[in-house]
Amino acid sequence: QQQVKQSPQSLIVQKGGISIINCAYENTAFDYFPWYQQFPGKGPALLIAIRPDVSEKKEGRFTISFNKSAKQFSLHIMDSQPGDSATYFCAASYNTNAGKSTFGDGTTLTVKP
């Protein structure tokens, strides 16, 4: 049972365009929704995260939009740059001491110059 579904699997965007990656979750107990960015040969690193008590969080060119009723959240990258080319993972976790995170399958973003 996949608890976090991510789409698309891959995305190609022109420089300056908007990249949008979507995730849907099933478990309403999830209370923390981070996005991770992974460059080739590196480990994933936290990019931006949101809690379900807000509908949007913005950090620079990166924005998370959160729809609690639809159980969906998305990452928007404005003015996409070639340096944004990476694999992006959404994740979800809930408040237990185990702290297990459930990851989406990842989206490979390519930003063309």
Add this chain to the structure above:
Amino acid sequence: DTAVSQTPKYLVTQMGNDKSIKCEQNLGHDTMYWYKQDSKKFLKIMFSYNNKELIINETVPNRFSPKSPDKAHLNLHINSLELGDSAVYFCASSQDRGSGAPNTQYFGPGTRLTVL
């Protein structure tokens, strides 16, 4: 001042061998994890330890045995390596959720295991 470190970065070995990967974190976190990332880049949790105790053990063959000598270290030993074990293995750590901190995972640089 690396936060989460793993050794080795690359590991090439023959089928049937036994190998270990070491992980250390200097973030003061209570929880550590092992993840497997396959060729399709899917990231799957294998194990989680909290204060040296195993708390998550996903469906992983018992050829894989994690060991946590202290809360800053989590090692992974793999017996009788198989071709399908080839992947990138990531160690990660996070702060104890009981502290109220968000469950942000801090990943190491990964160990690329190739089984021939």
